[in-house]
Amino acid sequence: MLIGEDKKPFKYRRLRVLEISFFYQVVVALAPNVPALFELHFGVPMAGAVISALNTRLDASTLALALEQLEAKLIFVDYQFTDAVLKALDLLSQKKVNPPHLVVIPECDKSSSMDHKHIASDLDYNCLLEMGRDDFRIIRPNNECDPISVNYTSGSTGKPKGVVYSHRAAYLNSLAEIFRFDMRQMPVFLWTVDMFRCNGWCLTWAMAALGGTNICLRNVSAEIIFDAVSLHKVTHFCGPPAILNTIANAPARASSQSPFPCSVNVVVAGSLPSSEILTKVEGLGFNVYHGYGMTEALGPATIRPWKPESDSTFETEQEEIRRREGLHNLLLEGVDVKDPKTMESVPNDGKTIGEVMFRGNILMSGYLKSTEITQETLKGGWFHTGDLGVRHPNGYLQMKDRAKDIIISGGEAISTLEVEAVLLGHPKVSEAAVVGQPDALLSEVPCAFVKLKEGFGASAEEIIQFCGDQLPDLMIPRTIVFGELPVNFSGKVQKFAMRETISWFGFPLLDYAAWHISTRA
Structure with missing residues (x-):
């Protein structure tokens, strides 16, 4: 049973699948957790195609790159994300790449109000289902190792990969x-x-x-x-x-x-x-x-x-x-x-x-x-x-x-996760991430990026003292940077971006109006 955002059960409906003539072609979906996206996880493989559900937080340029790599022929997009998709399709057209056909998933059971003149072959999701045939026969994989989906990594390194x-x-x-x-x-x-x-x-x-x-x-x-x-x-x-x-x-x-x-x-x-x-x-x-x-x-x-x-x-x-x-x-x-x-x-x-x-x-x-x-x-x-x-x-x-985050300081391995766990135990800390800060003597020392809970204030000395009470000296952060942590479209902390902001002298190359930096001697 599927229950949608209006808290009413969706009636069971036969998954009438659009017959797709290509083999191993990719069908992209860009939608939040709505019943249509759940249905597509069955309808697309049943049609002999491969489903790729993309992150709804992708911007137009990243979305265009994914569509180009996937060579998508069809994209189902929730009505809330049509603007980003149209921009992505325009970028593909500028590169002389054939854009995928677009199918709009309307709000609940409403018909789409989108202007379809942008792409002549656009369809409404509910109308597409009505085009299906009751006698459609499922196209089963020739081999159990045939692909069923492509999922993109969240890109903690800045380079998402299609899995x-x-x-x-x-x-x-x-x-x-x-x-x-x-x-x-x-x-x-x-x-x-x-x-x-x-x-x-x-x-x-x-x-x-x-x-x-x-x-x-x-x-x-x-x-x-x-x-x-x-x-x-x-x-x-x-x-x-x-x-x-x-x-x-x-x-x-x-x-x-x-x-x-x-x-x-x-x-x-x-x-x-x-x-x-x-x-x-x-x-x-x-x-x-x-x-x-x-x-x-x-x-x-x-x-x-x-x-x-x-x-x-x-x-x-x-x-x-x-x-x-x-x-x-x-x-x-x-x-x-x-x-x-x-x-x-x-x-x-x-x-x-x-x-x-x-x-x-x-x-x-x-x-x-x-x-x-x-x-x-x-x-x-x-x-x-x-x-x-x-x-x-x-x-x-x-x-x-x-492996790329562990800190080697004076020949000793320091787990950034262990330092972060202590930082998150501070009653005023909301988020924390630790990276290695280059050091002329020890090669690297811990540098902590800290976001405080709303309405709270704390000094770097207070945070450092808190860590000193629970960690050996080598693991205590030498520098505390207060502010928002850099994250990608999935909300994952981008440690590579944090490392890029730190110079050999221990001073982050940041907008000093937005960040407060304190360094431990």
Whole structure:
């Protein structure tokens, strides 16, 4: 069942699919979490094409580049994003690239009010469905390894890549999600994770396999989450860790509806917020699970429940709870920490750092039009994540840092994640990111970019002292930069941009009117 933004169930409608004469052609979708985008995850593959759901935050130039790389023949666009798409299509025309045909997804069941004179072959989504034939026969893949979708990485390096998923990997991962997310028969899923992220972590297909109910949301807010849980008896929802902050900071009126009529499991992937936030969210009636994964692994590859420090059955130190990950899922043959040069596994001593690697059935086929990068990433039969970690004697994998982010200071490795975890524990800090600042003596020292909570003020000395009480001297940030953190269109912090702003003398090359910089001697 699909339930739209007007909270009314959509009637089951036969997915009449436009017959497409090409093979392995890409159909692009640019839409928020609306029923049409869910339907397209079935209609497009049924027509023998490959779906690529793009980030709705893409600007026109980035969108044009993606459309050109995908060689898209058809693009479905939600009515709210037609302006950006038309600009992108104009850019393609200027480059003498044939633009894709455009189909507008109107608001709810309304017909599109868009001026179609821009592109002669434009269609309305609902009208397109009516053009389908009842006797249409599904075009099945010739091989289970044929592509089903292309998903773009969020571009933490500034260079998003098209990640190709096969029918086999998507099918198996959809089944694996049922186990990893502890889904029972007829679950009710609230769409707070973007469907354009790894095809909604493959939960689009998993929910259909279970015959569950999908609550589609155009916009996410604390009030909508609490209302949906109470009204529809939501059992699961997912997303970035920021959704936990949204819940914890919910107005009293919104959160007063708990306890809920059923158990609600929340799975987040990324760096967890403070223990205070997590404890508050669990106190409101949510069961929090922490995932680790990436686009190349079709979403979260490992998931484990978060438990507070008081629970003796789990690690008692909060920083370990935040960064240790569960054992791999059923359909990953291996999750290991290896020396990338020798490909030997590192000892399970909790100290020796290596690169986290995956091998199994639920990994990407490769990067679109990037054979060299694909071969390098999958070298030795293992997917090289670019993340550094250690293995503990009890089998847990603990993330230390991204390989490109770890700081080598005086020959010692410093995890930026560990420093950030301490910074986020400061009661006045809202966001924090740490990068290496060049140093003539130690090669690199930590530099922290900090955003304070609204209405709070703090000095660099106060932040440094706070870190000094919890970290060894080598890990204490030497420079504190206050202000907004640079992020990409997905909201992911751009550490490469932060590094580019720092000179060898330790002074960020920034607009000093917008930033406050203090340096520790």
